Amino acid sequence: MAGKDRAQESGQGLGKSGHLDFPRPLTTVDVVIFSISGDKLQVLLVQRPAGEGEPFPLLLALPGGFVDVAKDRDLAACAARKLKEKTGVTSPYLEQLGSWGSASRDPRGWSATHAYFALIPAEASVLTPDARWCPIHGGRLKEKLAFDHGDILASAIQRLRNKVEYTSLPAYLMPAEFTLPDLQRVYEIVLDRPLEKSAFRTRILSADMIEPVAKMRRGPNRPAQLYRLKKSSEPVYFVRTFNPPE
Amino acid sequence: MAGKDRAQESGQGLGKSGHLDFPRPLTTVDVVIFSISGDKLQVLLVQRPAGEGEPFPLLLALPGGFVDVAKDRDLAACAARKLKEKTGVTSPYLEQLGSWGSASRDPRGWSATHAYFALIPAEASVLTPDARWCPIHGGRLKEKLAFDHGDILASAIQRLRNKVEYTSLPAYLMPAEFTLPDLQRVYEIVLDRPLEKSAFRTRILSADMIEPVAKMRRGPNRPAQLYRLKKSSEPVYFVRTFNPPE
DNA sequence: TAAGTAAGTTGGACTGTACAACTAACTATG
DNA sequence: CATAGTTAGTTGTACAGTCCAACTTACTTA
Incomplete structure (x- = not known):
């Protein structure tokens, strides 16, 4: 016989009754x-x-x-x-x-x-x-x-x-609607280091994972475009990491 | 009491004796x-x-x-x-x-x-x-x-x-001494697609994971430099993937 | 109206891959 | 001995995407 019993392999007995009594x-x-x-x-x-x-x-x-x-x-x-x-x-x-x-x-x-x-x-x-x-x-x-x-x-x-560092996972931490600076902030919180704004925007927008909603977030300064996740559910994998520190 | 018993949480009884009889x-x-x-x-x-x-x-x-x-x-x-x-x-x-x-x-x-x-x-x-x-x-x-x-x-x-795609894992599949084309071939076997030679060499050599030994692999054509793994044991993570297909 | 602030854009430097052509070193063959 | 064949390894140009920094835009507040 080619194979050995799995239980016996572990030095444990498998009774004739078929009980796994270890x-x-x-x-x-x-x-x-x-x-x-x-x-x-x-x-x-x-x-x-x-x-x-x-x-x-x-x-x-x-x-x-x-x-x-x-x-x-x-x-x-x-x-x-x-x-x-x-x-x-x-x-x-x-x-x-x-x-x-x-x-x-x-x-x-x-x-x-x-x-x-x-x-x-x-x-x-x-x-x-x-x-x-x-x-x-x-x-x-x-x-x-x-x-x-x-x-x-x-x-x-x-x-x-x-x-x-190389996926869109933080998107799952966001509320239904959010701005790009919001998302960047979440990336920065998790990574505990600042990211470069323009590279971040390029990357996220070209990943085709979010879409703008017809609304702006208004605040004490320039309004920001609101986005929501597309219904892909699967996270996006980028081919590069963000520029690692050091 | 703030917490509930782990077993009870699963709807299973933990006897007073402390037995875990489920x-x-x-x-x-x-x-x-x-x-x-x-x-x-x-x-x-x-x-x-x-x-x-x-x-x-x-x-x-x-x-x-x-x-x-x-x-x-x-x-x-x-x-x-x-x-x-x-x-x-x-x-x-x-x-x-x-x-x-x-x-x-x-x-x-x-x-x-x-x-x-x-x-x-x-x-x-x-x-x-x-x-x-x-x-x-x-x-x-x-x-x-x-x-x-x-x-x-x-x-x-x-x-x-x-x-x-982004680590040095194939190094662990290699024999003690190997050439760069050997290593590239293993990457290609696992990924099931060809990789670009010069980019591959640049990446591996700048990763500081292998070192040349004072020998060449001789064969029917140009001899190739032999290398061995450095004693780091930890795999190297690259910041980019190889150019993904599609 | 000016100052302040955050959103978003633009452009040049740099890094590393893609692609392709090249040189180098060896064997086999006529 | 020369030449073709093969693989090792290098070089150069194009390109993509980040880095960095300066810039414009849109809004609030004083």
């Missing part, structure tokens, strides 16, 4: 939900419960929880459900970030979490009482998080920054 | 191992066992298996172990690809796999008898795979192509 890791899904408000990148966090036997009581954590094999068809549905429960938002940008699994990350035993990251416009959300936005200063969060959620968040921030 | 998904790790040989991108596959109760008997599948909570400290270690077992290679390029989990992907029950992808030089490997290299034609594999491994492989190919 210990299984805990399986969770966590979601890193980003938004922009107050000129800051913000992440949605919830407080851990204080009950008996609860790990990391009262610490902040990413919203998430165990996969419910009866309720969740797949991982993405589970992540979307958790996002919906916490923010009320249903169709945001939702991307898988990666998975973290080890013997030590959860004191209750070997566990693996599937992490997702979502981008939503701040105004679109109606939070549950236990959830709140926490600002990210200089690419870092001040608070210490439960489990390895600090690592996961750091990884999400890095991924976001990386992709913002 | 059904857990199966947890596996699979590895997509790429290599180049015969001017083709190749992926390492193993044949599924034919035993009773075995899903997808005799079909080809990605090497992988259940996480062993006693043996595997974390997911990456588990992936590295599987790579080592199948190919003997210990320090390749190994990156997490993503995770796939659903009620339906494994007939034995709700399961989630953590997929990794690895790049190794073909000559570096000593395969176990059940493993073999399968060529990828035009970005696709001919054979049908077990589970959702076809999806996972397609995703790995797409990720590889994407990254090859």
Whole structure:
């Protein structure tokens, strides 16, 4: 026989009955939900419960929880459900970030979490009482998080920054209508560095991702053209990054 | 109390005893191992066992298996172990690809796999008898795979192509010493399109990722300079993609 | 009416790719 | 021994898009 049993490969027995009677890791899904408000990148966090036997009581954590094999068809549905429960938002940008699994990350035993990251416009959300936005200063969060959620968040921030360098991801952080300077500001907030105005405009406008609406944003100075996202839903990939610093 | 119990959030009870007595998904790790040989991108596959109760008997599948909570400290270690077992290679390029989990992907029950992808030089490997290299034609594999491994492989190919467009990843597919035209050929094999010679050379040489060795590759025509990878281990990210087709 | 401010445009310098023609170094062949 | 063939590697012009900086435009406020 060419192949070996998958369970046996791991040194674990598969009984003749077909039972898979070896210990299984805990399986969770966590979601890193980003938004922009107050000129800051913000992440949605919830407080851990204080009950008996609860790990990391009262610490902040990413919203998430165990996969419910009866309720969740797949991982993405589970992540979307958790996002919906916490923010009320249903169709945001939702991307898988990666998975973290080890013997030590959860004191209750070997566990693996599937992490997702979502981008939503701040105004679109109606939070549950236990959830709140926490600002990210200089690419870092001040608070210490439960489990390895600090690592996961750091990884999400890095991924976001990386992709913002050469994609239209920030568009998903914008309200329905926005101006080009608004969008540029969001890019600058995420990247934490200024971008060049004319190159930015050229790039975005030639990407065919937004369209002008017949309105201007009026303010104390020259009015700005309002735009909205085209209905493409897919992010745009640019062939260059913005001029990287250094 | 601000937070709710993670298990309760999923509608699952956490007993007062602290037991986590609800059904857990199966947890596996699979590895997509790429290599180049015969001017083709190749992926390492193993044949599924034919035993009773075995899903997808005799079909080809990605090497992988259940996480062993006693043996595997974390997911990456588990992936590295599987790579080592199948190919003997210990320090390749190994990156997490993503995770796939659903009620339906494994007939034995709700399961989630953590997929990794690895790049190794073909000559570096000593395969176990059940493993073999399968060529990828035009970005696709001919054979049908077990589970959702076809999806996972397609995703790995797409990720590889994407990254090859703007990183030095193909360097990890090269033998210890290679020429610039060798490297270009590998880029072209993965991208499945020709690249421009002078731009390719400029880009690679200015990336400071390889260094010449004091030898030439001799053949039936003009000798070519041999190079080797510098000991950086980290891949290089270019600020532009190669000129994309279309 | 002038000053202030942010929106949006314009033009020259620069960087790196695209394309194509070129030179260089070797082998094989008549 | 000369010449054709092949691949390595270079060079030069065109072009695209960013960088930088100055400029015009449209509005508010004093």
